[in-house]
Amino acid sequence: xxxxxxxxxxxxxxxxxxxxxxxxxxxxxxxxxxxxxxxxxxxxxxxxxxxxxxxxxxxxxxxxxxxxxxxxxxxxxxxxxx
Numbered sequence: 190x191x192x193x194x195x196x197x198x199x200x201x202x203x204x205x206x207x208x209x210x211x212x213x214x215x216x217x218x219x220x221x222x223x224x225x226x227x228x229x230x231x232x233x234x235x236x237x238x239x240x241x242x243x244x245x246x247x248x249x250x251x252x253x254x255x256x257x258x259x260x261x262x263x264x265x266x267x268x269x270x271x
Contacts, residue, residue, distance in 0.1 A: 213254050
């Protein structure tokens with residue numbers, strides 16, 4: 190795969206995520222974050238199977254969503270056991 194094709198795929202994925210996802214810090218509840226995690230995982234799997242390439246920032250974004258989801262889960266856990 191050439192650098193041009195990789196750059197094109199990165200721009201395509203970045204455009205998709207900016208149009209369809211909110212930033213992890215702007216998510217309001219764990220269900221919203223869970224939805225974004227599922228969608229991003231499916232996009233990562235699609236890119237991996239079709240192009241054998243996934244930009245590194247996609248994994249970093251997934252890690253941010255997972256961290257946000259863990260904060261919501263921890264908050265819900267604390268409130269249920271207090």
